[in-house]
Amino acid sequence: MIKMIAIDIDGTLVNGEKVMTERVKGTIKEAMRRGxxxxxxxxxxxxxxxxxADELGFETGEDYIIAQNGAYIIRTDTKEVVYKKTLSLPEVQELYEFGKGFAAGTLLVTEFHYYSLEDEITEPMWEDAKLVNMEITILxxxxxTEEMNFMKILYIGEESDVDVIxxxxxxxxRDNYYVVRSQKYLVEVMAKDTNKGIALTKLAERLGIPIEEVMALGDGENDYEMIQAAGLGVVMSNGTDNLKSIANEITLSNEEDGVAHAIEKWAFTE
Incomplete structure (x- = not known):
C-alpha cells in the first residue's frame, strides 16, 4: 500500500511549459484526500x-517539500526546517577554484539567493534564476562567508561548455561531494551524502512511513537515489536511460500526464 509519493518537478510534475495540468493536479489532490x-x-x-505547492494546497496541512536535491526539507504550513545541509566555506572555495578558467560560469546557491562568482550574470544564469523565482546578483x-549558508554550487552555461567541465x-x-548533471545546462555540486534518496528516507522515518510504502516519480539523474530508495520507483518515459535501468515501473511522459497515470495505476488500485 502506497502511503507517500515523492514527485520531482521539472520533466515530471510539469510539462514542457512548466505547467501542472488539471489532470495531474486533480489526481494528486485525490491522493491527498485519500490520505x-x-x-x-x-x-x-x-x-x-x-x-x-500553493496550487496543491500545501499551506493548509502538514505537508513537506524536499528542496535543493535533498539538502533542505521544510514543513510548508509552519515553515519548520526539518533538515538542512550546507557546504562549508573551505568547500565552496575549493569548488570555486576548480571552476575558474572554464567557459561555464560558477553560480552559488543559498536558501534564498543566487550569486554569480563571475564578472557578469550570464544568460543561462538569468534564465535559471527566473525559472525558480530567485534573485541573482554578482558576488x-x-x-x-560561512554565514551565507551555501546549499550548492552550479557550473552553468551552454551544453557543450558544461560537457567540458x-x-x-x-x-x-567526486569522492568528497555529491556531483550530478541535473540539466543539460548545469552541473550541481553539493555536500557529500546529500541527495534526494537520503532526504526522502529521513522524511519517511520522521513520518513513520516504511520506505517500502513510498512511491517516487522522476526523470533525471538527480532522481537516481530517490528512485533507488523508494519501495516503488517510477520513471517517466521521457527519463534518462540510466534512470530507467533501475525503475520498478515506467509511466507515460510529462507531456502525457504521466504522474496522474502512475498514481492511478499503482497507488489507487491496491
Missing part, C-alpha cells in the same frame, strides 16, 4: 517550488 502524503522533491530552491569571491571534474571532488 496519501505528497512530497515535492526537487533540485529547485523553495521559491521555485512554492507556486506548485566577489573574497566576500563569501563535467568531464574535467577530478576524482577528489
Amino acid at each position: 496519501i502524503k505528497i512530497v515535492l522533491c526537487t533540485g529547485r530552491p523553495p521559491a521555485g517550488i512554492k507556486p506548485y 566577489d569571491p573574497k566576500e563569501m 563535467e568531464s574535467a571534474v577530478p576524482d577528489r571532488i
Whole structure:
C-alpha cells in the first residue's frame, strides 16, 4: 500500500511549459484526500517550488517539500526546517577554484539567493534564476562567508561548455561531494551524502512511513537515489536511460500526464 509519493518537478510534475495540468493536479489532490502524503522533491530552491505547492494546497496541512536535491526539507504550513545541509566555506572555495578558467560560469546557491562568482550574470544564469523565482546578483569571491549558508554550487552555461567541465571534474571532488548533471545546462555540486534518496528516507522515518510504502516519480539523474530508495520507483518515459535501468515501473511522459497515470495505476488500485 502506497502511503507517500515523492514527485520531482521539472520533466515530471510539469510539462514542457512548466505547467501542472488539471489532470495531474486533480489526481494528486485525490491522493491527498485519500490520505496519501505528497512530497515535492526537487533540485529547485523553495521559491521555485512554492507556486506548485500553493496550487496543491500545501499551506493548509502538514505537508513537506524536499528542496535543493535533498539538502533542505521544510514543513510548508509552519515553515519548520526539518533538515538542512550546507557546504562549508573551505568547500565552496575549493569548488570555486576548480571552476575558474572554464567557459561555464560558477553560480552559488543559498536558501534564498543566487550569486554569480563571475564578472557578469550570464544568460543561462538569468534564465535559471527566473525559472525558480530567485534573485541573482554578482558576488566577489573574497566576500563569501560561512554565514551565507551555501546549499550548492552550479557550473552553468551552454551544453557543450558544461560537457567540458563535467568531464574535467577530478576524482577528489567526486569522492568528497555529491556531483550530478541535473540539466543539460548545469552541473550541481553539493555536500557529500546529500541527495534526494537520503532526504526522502529521513522524511519517511520522521513520518513513520516504511520506505517500502513510498512511491517516487522522476526523470533525471538527480532522481537516481530517490528512485533507488523508494519501495516503488517510477520513471517517466521521457527519463534518462540510466534512470530507467533501475525503475520498478515506467509511466507515460510529462507531456502525457504521466504522474496522474502512475498514481492511478499503482497507488489507487491496491
